[in-house]
Amino acid sequence: QASQEELKAAYRRLCMLYHPDKHRDPELKTQAERLFNLVHQAYEVLSDPQTRAIYDIYGRRGLEMEGWEVVERKRTPAEIREEFERLQREREERRLQQRTNPKGTISVGIDATDLFDRYDEEYEDVPGSSFPQIEINKMHISQSIEAPLTATDTAILSGNLSTQNGNGGGSINLALRRVTSAKGWGELEFGAGDLQGPLFGLKIFRNLTPRCFITTNCALQFSSRGIRPGLTTVLARNLDKNTMGYLQWRWGIQSAMNTSIVRDTKTSHFTVALQLGIPHSFMMVSYQHKFQDEDQTRVKGSLKAGFFGTIVEYGAERKISRHSVLGATVSVGVPQGVSLKIKLNRASQTYFFPVHLTDQLLPSAVFYATVGPLVIYFAMHRLIIKPYLRAQKERELEKQRESTASDILQKKQEAEAAVRLMQESVRRIIEAEEARMGLIVVNAWYGKFVNDNSRKNEKVKVIDVTVPLQCLVKDSKLILTEASKAGLPGFYDPCVGEEKSLKVLYQFRGVMHQVMSADNEALRIPKQ
Numbered sequence: 001q002a003s004q005e006e007l008k009a010a011y012r013r014l015c016m017l018y019h020p021d022k023h024r025d026p027e028l029k030t031q032a033e034r035l036f037n038l039v040h041q042a043y044e045v046l047s048d049p050q051t052r053a054i055y056d057i058y059g060r061r062g063l064e065m066e067g068w069e070v071v072e073r074k075r076t077p078a079e080i081r082e083e084f085e086r087l088q089r090e091r092e093e094r095r096l097q098q099r100t101n102p103k104g105t106i107s108v109g110i111d112a113t114d115l116f117d118r119y120d121e122e123y124e125d126v127p128g129s130s131f132p133q134i135e136i137n138k139m140h141i142s143q144s145i146e147a148p149l150t151a152t153d154t155a156i157l158s159g160n161l162s163t164q165n166g167n168g169g170g171s172i173n174l175a176l177r178r179v180t181s182a183k184g185w186g187e188l189e190f191g192a193g194d195l196q197g198p199l200f201g202l203k204i205f206r207n208l209t210p211r212c213f214i215t216t217n218c219a220l221q222f223s224s225r226g227i228r229p230g231l232t233t234v235l236a237r238n239l240d241k242n243t244m245g246y247l248q249w250r251w252g253i254q255s256a257m258n259t260s261i262v263r264d265t266k267t268s269h270f271t272v273a274l275q276l277g278i279p280h281s282f283m284m285v286s287y288q289h290k291f292q293d294e295d296q297t298r299v300k301g302s303l304k305a306g307f308f309g310t311i312v313e314y315g316a317e318r319k320i321s322r323h324s325v326l327g328a329t330v331s332v333g334v335p336q337g338v339s340l341k342i343k344l345n346r347a348s349q350t351y352f353f354p355v356h357l358t359d360q361l362l363p364s365a366v367f368y369a370t371v372g373p374l375v376i377y378f379a380m381h382r383l384i385i386k387p388y389l390r391a392q393k394e395r396e397l398e399k400q401r402e403s404t405a406s407d408i409l410q411k412k413q414e415a416e417a418a419v420r421l422m423q424e425s426v427r428r429i430i431e432a433e434e435a436r437m438g439l440i441v442v443n444a445w446y447g448k449f450v451n452d453n454s455r456k457n458e459k460v461k462v463i464d465v466t467v468p469l470q471c472l473v474k475d476s477k478l479i480l481t482e483a484s485k486a487g488l489p490g491f492y493d494p495c496v497g498e499e500k501s502l503k504v505l506y507q508f509r510g511v512m513h514q515v516m517s518a519d520n521e522a523l524r525i526p527k528q
Helices: 004-018 026-047 049-058 060-064 077-097 363-435 466-471
Strands: 103-111 135-148 153-164 167-181 184-193 199-209 212-223 226-240 243-251 256-264 268-277 282-290 298-306 309-319 324-334 337-346 349-358 439-448 461-464 478-480 501-508 511-518 523-525
Touching: 004 026, 004 363, 026 049, 026 363, 049 060, 049 077, 324 363, 337 363, 349 363, 363 439, 363 466, 439 466, 501 523, 511 523
Parallel strands: 103 349
Antiparallel strands: 103 135, 135 153, 153 167, 167 184, 184 199, 199 212, 212 226, 226 243, 243 256, 256 268, 268 282, 282 298, 298 309, 309 324, 324 337, 337 349, 439 461, 439 501, 478 523, 501 511
C-alpha cells in the first residue's frame, strides 16, 4: 500500500546505506554490492505497476513463474488481478473435483443405571451381583461424502445404521444439489432402507432479500401402510448484525409450528424457542458463554419444558488439539432422570457417548456426573494431552527449522553484513539525535522472551537489533508498520515458528523509556 513517493524515499535511503563506493574495506564492499543489488531488484519490481501487481498477488514466486511473458504489457494492475482471480477460480474448480468432504457420526448409548438404581433385595442370591452391570444398549453410525460434478452440481451420498436393544436397521440416500444462482439452490433426494420404503424428496433454498431467506423441504415416504407425505418450511430473517429470527412450519407425521430467536456474538450464544405441535409442545431457553482463551472454552446451560416434562442441561466444551474439541453435558430431567453426554469432534467426525445414569433425580448421580468428567479431564490434560501436544509442537518446529535452515543462514549472513554496513550511518544519526536531545536507542532485542514462570524451562532466543533499529530513526521518530519485524534491514528470524517480540530501551529528551511490541504489531516511538 506504499505510495511511489514512499518507495522512492526508502530506496534512496537504502542506496545511501549500502552503496559500494561508500565502503573501502574489500569484504564490506563485497557485502554492500550484494545488498545494494537486492535493494535495486526490489525497487525495479515495485516501481513497475505491472510487476508490482504480480508481486502483490503471487509474491516472489509469481515473478519467477513462466507465462507472464504472454501477458500484454499494456494491461493495468486491475486487469492483472482479474486474470489472477479467473485463474484462481479455475484452480478452485480443479481442487473441488478432488474433494469429497467426508462427514461422519458415531453414537454409542450406554446404560449405567445399575450404578445408582440397584435393588439389593433382588441381587442378594445372584452370583456376581456385587458388580454393577454397564451395557451398551444402542448404537448409531452415519457417514456422508460429497462428489462435486461441476462448479454448480454436487452429488451427496449418505448412509446410516442403527441398533437398539437387539433391533436395528439402516438406510442409504443419494442427493443431487444444483446451485441455480447466487441467490439459491435446489436438491433432489432419493433414499431406501430396510425398515422404511423408498423416499423421494425435494429441497429448495432461496434468498428473498439480503436479510431474509426461505427453505422448503417436501418428501414422499413409501411404506407398507401407504404413502406418507411431509412438508417443512423455514423462513429466516436477520433482525440485526448478530441476531436471527426463524419461523418453522412442519406438516406430516409430526406436525408442528416453531419460532426461535438466535443471537450469536463473539462472547456468547443465546437461543429462545417455542414450539406448538403433535405430540410435542415445548419452550426452550439456552445460553452459551465463549471465553476468549487459546483453548476456545465454552460453558453452556439450557432449560426445556413441555408436555414430555422438564429438562435442565449444563456443560462445557474445550479445544484439546488443533482439530479436536471435547465436550461434556449433564442432563437432569423429569421423568428422564440423569444422563451424562460426552462428545468429541475430530475434524469432520463426531463421536457421541450418551450415558444414562439413573431414571430418578438422585443428588449423588448429579454430583458424580458433574465432578467425574472434570477430574478425568484435568488428569488426562496434565498427564497425557499436554505432554503430547508439547512433543508434537517440538517435532513440527524442528521440522520447520530443518526445512528453512539454509534460508535462515543466508538471512542471518545478510543481516550481519547489513549491521556492519550501518555502523557509520548509525554513528551520524546518534550524533544528530544527541545534539537535539532526540531519540536514541540504547538497547533493542528481537526474538523469543520468557517472562512467565510456567515457561521458565524454555530457552530465551533473542538477537541484538540496537544498530538496525537506530538506523530506522528519522527526525527523532521510529515508525514500524504491521508486519513481521524479521523482514527489516539488519533483522532475521532467531526462532522459526515461535512467538516473537521486540523489546526496546530508548532515551528521549534525556529520559529513559522501555517498550515491548509483538512481532506483527505496529510500533511508533516516542509514544504520543
